[in-house]
Amino acid sequence: MQLPLKLERRSNQTLQSQLFEQIRGLILSGKLKPGTPMPATRSLSEQLGVSRNTVLLAYDRLIAEDYLQTQEAVGTYVNSHLPMDSLVLKAPTQPLVLPEKPQARRHPVLFRGRAQKVANSQRNRLAMDFRVGRLDPHSFPVKTWRRLILRHLSAGGSNLTEYRDPAGILALREAIANHLGPARGIAVTPEQVIVVSGSQQALNIVARLLVGQGTRVVTECPCYQGAAYVFESYGAQLHPVPVDKYGLQVSKLPPTPVSLAYVTPSHQYPMGSTLSLKRRVQLLDWAGQVGAYLIEDDYDSDFRHNGSPLTALAGLDPYGCVIYMGTVSKSIGAGLRLGYVVVPGELVEPAKTVKALLDSGNPWLDQAVLADLISSGSYAKHLRQIRRMYLRRRDCLIAALKSHFGEVTLSGLEGGMHVVWHLPPNFPTAAEIQAIAQEVGVGIYTLESGGAYDYGYKEYSERTLVLGYSSLPELQIREGIARVATALTNTLGHSKQYHPDSPNAGQSKGRPSPKSKVLSN
Ligand SMILES: Cc1ncc(COP(=O)(O)O)c(C=O)c1O
Incomplete structure (x- = not known):
């Protein structure tokens, strides 16, 4: 760790006391939290270009005044028992006096948007x-995940240190493509699969590709906040279409051009209806007629309690217009932040580019573990159990x-x-x-x-x-x-x-x- 310290050699204050004051300031302002390990004296002296003795003396004083603690074989760290509340209050609160300089008005924040509350504060x-x-936290496959993590960690080599394909590692994209055939009736190639940080990122990628100011986007009404808010934040003109007990009321879709429609056919969110086969076909035909892409959010389709699941829209699509989204948030755990989006051929390259711009790809280790879990059959077994x-x-x-x-x-x-x-x-x-x-x-x-x-x-x-x-x-x-x-x-x-x-x-x-x-x- 490199501390943000700057010593002034021409100051009247000694280097040692400058160091003492600055570290104390970092602790009192809460920037160095109780329990944080301090850099070794040798590395701090190298960072600052001062003698090690200067650092040692500053540390000694900080230890003497109880700001730091030292423990053999552990090192020096910020005193874990500092009464931070009272100390921070007592810290000198001299206002920062800056020389008056003309300042232009800063650029306004351009982003306008709201987000769904995923964490439950109650x-x-x-x-x-x-x-x-x-x-259920107890349903997480801890044992298997731990075993796979350890296995991949020890054999990870350069996978852990190098960047990989931003669209995801091939093993996982293959495993997902192979899973979707039998599970959802969708025939896809691994190239069409892009690994993402949950459906939320998939929605952002699609919106970045297809939605701009005034773009017409159909959603179900009521619908998933996480989707509507994403489209809204890109300037979409949202067009709600009501749902009934058979799902989206396809007859109420607008006849005029629409760029994108977001639907949850397996289990409408939130009302829970399943889009009938007849309506699925009608919806696809509508998309074909008005030139819309359809986002099929298949978030919880793994859990079908009565009868067999209906084939996904993506498996019935004669127009190549369905963008299919899946997530492990409902099957393994939302904490993993892992999901995937399957895009039609012409969107593969642009979607990969957006993914690369967003984060250069998901963490390799989690992807490798999930790939193994799916291809070994453990995932299917886990799904059956839950x-x-x-x-x-x-x-x-x-x-x-x-x-x-x-x-x-x-x-x-x-x-x-x-x-x-x-x-x-x-x-x-x-x-x-x-x-x-x-x-x-x-x-x-x-x-x-x-x-x-x-x-x-x-x-x-x-x-x-x-x-x-x-x-x-x-x-x-x-x-x-x-x-x-x-x-x-x-x-x-x-x-x-x-x-x-x-x-x-x-x-x-x-x-x-x-x-x-x-x-x-
Ligand atoms: C309709 C819908 N889609 C997707 C998700 C999952 O989102 P994520 O994969 O980003 O966790 C949820 C979660 O609540 C949802 O309700």
Whole structure:
């Protein structure tokens, strides 16, 4: 580590005391944090071009005044027990006096945009979190990942020190191409596959290629915030098309030219419907007619609970217009930040160039491990295991909701990792229920706080909750829903209002009785 120190040889202050003051300043300003190892005296003396003795004396004084600590065989480091709060406050706060110089107005920040909140700030306050799309930490294949990491690390050689193809290592691109054939019915070459840091980066790459100020982009309504916000940040003119229980309402697509449409056909985000085969074909024909590219975000298609998965749009595409996105965020873990995008031939080179401009490629080690995991069959085995687990958890959640709230109206059950609960008219709004649940340590979410964008169409958001079941063991699912039911009853003071057996159900506040059912879409 090289510290930002600058000694002034012509100063009246000795070099040693300048060094002392500057290191102390770095500690007090929080730039050197407690516990940070200090550079060895020899290397610091070389960096500064002063004698080692000067550094030794400065360190001695810092140690004597408790700013630094030294430990045999470990070295010298910033005292881990410094009372930083009070010290920083006590540090001289002399304002920096700069000579007055004429200064031109700085360039404005050109970027305009907003981002979806991926990290859940409430997480530690919640005993049971039904956050959508989250994995059970225990499901991460730690043993296999560790074994593969160690194997590739020891044989990594120059792979660890050199740059590689920004589009991703060939072994992984081949493994993904081979996986997509049987799993999703898509025939692709490894050259078309670009490894990315999650779907979010894929969206940025595509937007950089195709979206500029005023570009018309169709999205589902409601849709995934992460996608809408990316297009918006590139200046897109967004065109929402509503979804129903069969997915995107293809008949409502605009007949005029559109550059791009973003869809989630396997399990519409957030409403959970599966786009029917008929609509898939119609959507492709529409794209062919208006000259649009289609982004197929297949984020959680690995989890199909009823029947077989429908072939992906990319596997049915006669126009070569589908850009297919996949991620391991839902199958292994979002912390890995790994995904891929499969692009039509003419986009391969431009997409690779954008990827290179963004980050020169993903870390080699993670790619090598994932390639091995997929091609060895461990990935398929892992998917089978968690699919079974999610199915049990989904069923447990449905049963818990029914046992506390009667014949609830649910959708999105056929696949994925969350269910959508359509609230009956006699229930409080989704936001009210979310707040009541949070008070008792349970996270259940409105569409917006669950990461969806409704374009202001409140009929979706006010009476719909999304509940992810993938990260919670069955015991916690049952306990969480029981707590919400009790809290609703207590808070609203109508103990019988929400119970299915209640003769009052649906009668309070003048609201009509709910006609509850489970929608199978
Ligand atoms: C619709 C949709 N697409 C993609 C993702 C995954 O994004 P990433 O791969 O960037 O983690 C999510 C995650 O919540 C999602 O809901």
